[in-house]
Amino acid sequence: MRTPVPKLSKKQFLIAGAVMAVALAAYAVWSVWLWNSYNSAAADRTASAKRVTVRAVVAGETNASANVKGLRAASGELKGIENICEPSWQIAWQTVISSLETTVYACKTKVRAYTQTKAEIDTVVAFLNSEQAVLGVLSPLRNTKKLSDKSWDSTVLAWQTAASDLKQIESSAEYEPVSSMLQTQVNQAVKAWQQLKKADKSENRLEYENAYDSLDQAIAGMSDAANTSDKILQRLLTRLDASVQKL
Amino acid sequence: MQKRVLAGAIVVAVFAAMFAFIAPQNTHAKTLEPESFSDLRELLKDIKTPKIEQPKWLKEQIAAEEAARLAAQPAGARSNLAGRIVTYSVIQKGVTSADFATFQANANATMNDSRGWARLGMSFRQVASGGEFVLVLSQASLVPSFSSACSADWSCRVGQYVIINQDRWNGATTAWNNAGGSLRDYQHMVINHEVGHWLGHDHLSCSGSGNLAPIMLQQSIDLQGCKFNPWPLASELWTTR
Numbered sequence: 241m242r243t244p245v246p247k248l249s250k251k252q253f254l255i256a257g258a259v260m261a262v263a264l265a266a267y268a269v270w271s272v273w274l275w276n277s278y279n280s281a282a283a284d285r286t287a288s289a290k291r292v293t294v295r296a297v298v299a300g301e302t303n304a305s306a307n308v309k310g311l312r313a314a315s316g317e318l319k320g321i322e323n324i325c326e327p328s329w330q331i332a333w334q335t336v337i338s339s340l341e342t343t344v345y346a347c348k349t350k351v352r353a354y355t356q357t358k359a360e361i362d363t364v365v366a367f368l369n370s371e372q373a374v375l376g377v378l379s380p381l382r383n384t385k386k387l388s389d390k391s392w393d394s395t396v397l398a399w400q401t402a403a404s405d406l407k408q409i410e411s412s413a414e415y416e417p418v419s420s421m422l423q424t425q426v427n428q429a430v431k432a433w434q435q436l437k438k439a440d441k442s443e444n445r446l447e448y449e450n451a452y453d454s455l456d457q458a459i460a461g462m463s464d465a466a467n468t469s470d471k472i473l474q475r476l477l478t479r480l481d482a483s484v485q486k487l
Numbered sequence: 488m489q490k491r492v493l494a495g496a497i498v499v500a501v502f503a504a505m506f507a508f509i510a511p512q513n514t515h516a517k518t519l520e521p522e523s524f525s526d527l528r529e530l531l532k533d534i535k536t537p538k539i540e541q542p543k544w545l546k547e548q549i550a551a552e553e554a555a556r557l558a559a560q561p562a563g564a565r566s567n568l569a570g571r572i573v574t575y576s577v578i579q580k581g582v583t584s585a586d587f588a589t590f591q592a593n594a595n596a597t598m599n600d601s602r603g604w605a606r607l608g609m610s611f612r613q614v615a616s617g618g619e620f621v622l623v624l625s626q627a628s629l630v631p632s633f634s635s636a637c638s639a640d641w642s643c644r645v646g647q648y649v650i651i652n653q654d655r656w657n658g659a660t661t662a663w664n665n666a667g668g669s670l671r672d673y674q675h676m677v678i679n680h681e682v683g684h685w686l687g688h689d690h691l692s693c694s695g696s697g698n699l700a701p702i703m704l705q706q707s708i709d710l711q712g713c714k715f716n717p718w719p720l721a722s723e724l725w726t727t728r
Contacts, residue, residue, distance in 0.1 A: 261494035297519065304526045311524075368524055375530055382533040388540040395537060418527075436539075443544040446698060456536040466528040470521040477519035 274331045275340070282324045282347050289354055290487050292317040293361070297484050308368045311361055318358035322351050353486045360480040363414060367476060370415035371469065374422060377405040389440050396433045403430045414472055421465040428458035556722040564687065564725040569608035573728070574618035575649075581626025583653045590624050590656065593671075597678040602718040604682060607726060619728075620647045620685050627654040641707055642677050644684035651677060660707045668715050675717035676706055683719065687727030 248256070296310035325347035327335070335341045380398045387395060403426045411419040435451035522528065541549070560566075577591050591613065597603060598611035605611075623633075630637045630652050637643035642652045658664075659673035679702045691703040693711035700706050700713035701720050 257491055257494065261497065264494070265497060304522075304524050307524050364524070371525060371527055375526060378530055378534065382530070383535065383537050386538045386540060389542045392537075392539065440542055440544075443542075443548070445545060445548050448542075448545060452536075452539070459534060459536045462531050462534065463528075466531050469525060469527050473521040473525055474519075477521065477524070481519050 271331050271334065274328060275334075275343070278327050278331075279343070282350075285321060285324050286350060286354065286487075289314075289317050289321055293354075293357060293484060293487065296361075297480060305372075308365070308372070311365050311368070315358055315361045315365060318354055318361070321354045321358070322348075325351055353483065357480070357483040357487060360476070360483045363412070364473070364476045364480055366412035367414045367473060370409065370411040370419065373409045373411075374406065374415075374419060377402050377409065378422070378426075389437075392433075392437075396430075396437065399426065399430050399433055403427050414476060415469075418465050418469040418472065421468060422462060425458050425462045425465065428461070429455055432458055552722060556725070560725045561687070561727055564727050565607075566725040567608055568726065571607075571609040573609055573611050573620075574614045575611060575620045575622055576614050576616050576618045577622045577624070579624050580632075580650075581629040583624050583626055585624060585653050585657050587624065590651075593674055594622055594651075594678050597675045598682060600675070600718075603675070603679050604686065604719060604724075604726075606719070606724055609726075620649050620682075623648055623650045624653055624656065625650050627652050641705075642681050644681045647685075649681045649685055651681065655707065662710070663707070663715060666715055672715070672717045676702065676715070679717060679719060680706070683723070685728070687725075688723065691723075 293314045296307075296314035301307045301310060325344060326332075327344060335344055381402055383395065403423070406419065406423045406426055409419060432451050432455035436448065436455060439445075439447035439451050577594070579587055595611065595613055599605050625633075627639050630639055630641070630643055630650055633643060633645040633648055633650055637645065637650065640652070642655055643650045655677055656674060659668065659670055663673050683703050688703045690705055691701040693700060693704055693713035696712035698713050699716040699720065700710060701723055702716065702718060703723060704711065704713060706713075706715060
C-alpha cells in the first residue's frame, strides 16, 4: 500500500512562498550593497592611485631625491591594485549575468592601465636606485684643493676605491650602459694616476705630462655617461608619461 | 499564482539595478625632464681634474730646457711676437689635383692653430699677392725648379717661397700612413716644417728614442726613433724674422 504524499494546504504554500521571496529579496538587497561596495572601492582605490601617481610624475619637488621618493610612494600605492577587481565570493557567481560580467571586465580593463603604469614607474625607480648607488661611490671624488706629489696619495686611493666599488654595484638593465661607461672612465683615471706616480718617481717629464693628459681625458670623458644617462632616463620618463595619460 | 509572479518580478527588478562608475578625468602630466630626477650631471660637474703643483724635479727640468733653448737660439732670435701679423700669398705651380681652395683654407688654419707657430704670438694672414712669403702648391716634378737643393719627392723652402709638394699634400708618406698618422696631421706637419724654415729654423735631429719629434726634424724621411709630431716643440718657439 503506498504512503500518501503529504499535500501542502494552500495556506502553507503561500507562507513558504512568502518566506522564500523575503529571503531572496534580502539576498538581492545584500548583493546590491556588495556590488555597490565593489564599485565604490574600485573607484576610490583607482582615484587615490591616480592622485598619488600624477603628483609623483609631475615631479614638483625641489630636488631629485624628493621626486624619486614620490615615485616610490606611487609604486607602493599601485601595488596589488589588480586585486580590487575580484568580487567577493558571496557574489562572484553572479558574473554569469552579462551586465555584471561587463562590470568586472570594465574594472579589469581600467586597472590594466594602472598595472602598466606601475611597471613603468618600477623601471624608472630601478634606474634611479642604481644611479643613487653610483652617486654614493663617486661622491668622494669631488675635489677642490690643489695637490702635490706629497699629498696626492689619498686622492689616488679614493679613485681606486671608486673603481672597485663601482664594479660591485648591481645596476638595473637600463642603467647598465651608464654604469659601464663610468667604470671605463674611472678605470682609465686609476691607470693614469698610476702612470703619473711612476713618471714622478722616475722623473720622466714626457711620461708625466702624458699621464696628466690621460687623467684629464678620463675625467672629462665621464660627462658622456651623464649624456647617456639623460637619454635613457628621458626615454623611460616618456614611456611613463604616456602610460599616466591613459589612466 | 499571481503572488508567485509578483515575488519573482521583485527579485528580477532588484538584480536589474546597476551602479555606474564615474568616468575618470584625463589629467595631462607635464613633460618629464631627467634633471628633475637625476643628480648625476651635477655631481660630475664637481669631479674635475685636480690641479697638481709641479714636482721639484719637473720645475728644474723645465728651467734647464728653457736655458738650453735660449742658448740654442741664434743671435737676434725672438720668442714673443704678440700682435705681429705675417702676410703671405698663395699660388699654384704646374698641374695639381688637390682642391686649391681647401689647400688655402687648411694651410691658413694650420698656421694660425693655437698648437703651432701662433704660440709665438703672431698670426698669419693671406693676401691676394705678394706678402712676406709665398706659399706654393706645386706639382711634384716642378719642386726642383725652385732650387737644385729641392727634391721632387719632398716639400721645400727657397727664399720667400714655401713650397708644398702636392703628392705629399694628397697622400703623406708610407711611413706616416703605416704609423697610423692621419693625412690632416701630415698636412699640419709639412706646413709647420716649411714655414719653420722661413721663420729661421734649420733641421734638427731626434732628441731621444720615443720622444716627440721636433717639427724641424725631416719626419717625412727619417724619424730617427722619435714619434711623429705635427707641431713645434716648446724649445722651437723662436724666430729670427
